[in-house]
Amino acid sequence: MAQDKARVLIVGTGGVGTMAAYALETGGKAEVTAVFRSNYAAVEKDGIDIDSIEHGHDIKGWRPTAIRKTVPNVKEENLQPFDFILVTTKNIPDLPPTVADIIEPAVTAGKTAIVLSQNGLNIEKPLVERFPTNPIISSISYIGATEKSHGKIIHDDADAQKIGPFTNPGVSPAAAEAAARRYVAIYNATGKLDVTFDGDVKFVRWRKLVYNSSFNSVAAVLRMDTCRMRMSQHVIDDLVRPIMLEIVAAARANGVPLTDDVPEKVIRVDPTDTFFKPSMCQDAEKGNFMEIETIVGEPLREGEAKGVAMPTLRTVYGLLKGIQLQHREKKGVWEAKWTPDNPYL
């Protein structure tokens, strides 16, 4: 093991996490331990096959330095501390275990920087509370990468990320920024990726929400790809653009100066020749839990707290919670029954 390599733990090894593992290892400045779950056996046996527009179309049987079935317990296993933990799981604070719960055994206080490659607002808050002396880093990713089956990755849209420090009162701004910049440097060591430092985390996150709160959530309720939404025209006019305008207003009310041209640009950002279904839509179709609170609930609360009317997003939020309830019931987390305190009995 080269002593100068950063020790990186990756939690969440779907398309995004696996491509991060590959970029970090092949850049030569990091040594990756990756946690695989349902795909562990396949990866242990045959490694990972990758078809990547940036790293090569014919990568076969690749493995990171170490693979694990569970998050390592650094103290109990007497491991060297991790310099970074990259989290690419979904963030569903309403359904435990939380991100903080999951990564806690691998975090070394005052040392490990935690990189959250997840969308939405206020995702750092539970981590700041749990890990008050650790740098918390924001990654907003625009990569297109999917695990088609266990250990088979298609990476078909460039690995672009904007990375910057979240505010953690127990970490100096200089140390937080240094951690974020170091992460960019080791991730981008190959020099060929569009992974850059951007200190205005709040702006970057609200800007991405213009897409996610609108297209993602409406696509989930309708189970409709973004091409058909645009072909229909009325789904844009009645739902997508109204939500985008509500998000822009909420962002501005929170000091984030999104410009007037953003919605019309974002409406047209997806390719017109593929029927792309955003992640929340795919989750809705598969009966998986959706990231409703971070992508819809939090911006709604942040906007309404500043007096911004957000009736379209508020209604879609209620519907998404209804769909999530159906998923909870199917997974046995909720039971359809009358409780004596139910006012509608």
Place this chain on the structure above:
Amino acid sequence: MAQDKARVLIVGTGGVGTMAAYALETGGKAEVTAVFRSNYAAVEKDGIDIDSIEHGHDIKGWRPTAIRKTVPNVKEENLQPFDFILVTTKNIPDLPPTVADIIEPAVTAGKTAIVLSQNGLNIEKPLVERFPTNPIISSISYIGATEKSHGKIIHDDADAQKIGPFTNPGVSPAAAEAAARRYVAIYNATGKLDVTFDGDVKFVRWRKLVYNSSFNSVAAVLRMDTCRMRMSQHVIDDLVRPIMLEIVAAARANGVPLTDDVPEKVIRVDPTDTFFKPSMCQDAEKGNFMEIETIVGEPLREGEAKGVAMPTLRTVYGLLKGIQLQHREKKGVWEAKWTPDNPYL
């Protein structure tokens, strides 16, 4: 044929239309011709089996006076005029053929009264335009009756209707009311049904919309029964009640004095021991066309025209149109493609 019996044509012979046929015939004051479509062969061969809470549980092989595969052409076939045409089909003005198109061959100008047993607003307008000298009658029905398979009817909730005249400028109010009262009399000849005259058609229709615009439309978007909606609580709080309050406000702005207690009553109107899915929800699940315009679009337009803010219903309307578009695509009425004039291409 008894000369004093009213000649009634029934278009739409699912549960509601078939139970109307049975009530009208067995009352002894009407002679029914019923149009069967997909169920024609079954009814011609074996008649209709009915399990009814009001007429008997073991009715076997019943047939009305006449059955038809298509709407009769009174002139071409040189038939006696119909006194009444009862329409119980779905009303989907955005998808031809319209109700007026369908029944036109059977309407005798100045003679046939047209009974619309359909929910929603402004359904009489195209009929007033097409048939300016015919009484148009409103029936708001609360019956529970379902065709389980061709010619097999379960009638499990009482046949209650409120019947009154729509306004048709070419028909005197007295003649319109007389036609409605005559229909009530012949329908209710058995004396055991709760089918009554109510001249305040506007009130009756808005009152029913408190349920239909809210429970029906939210159930359709979520594909959720009304029990689960109430068990969840939040689906009521976030979606159903807000829509009900919007409908009440829209009704009042249109001169219909719905009282404050209506929403809380209607929220609790369904039985708590059956997982009932409203008709629009069943249509959404089956990929059938939904009555979006009469039940959602028209009340929305009527309310907004009077300056009432209806953001929850407006959002649900947009989503229902999106679902309808998917149904249109599946039925080959809409094609997912870019047209050169699409501004989102």
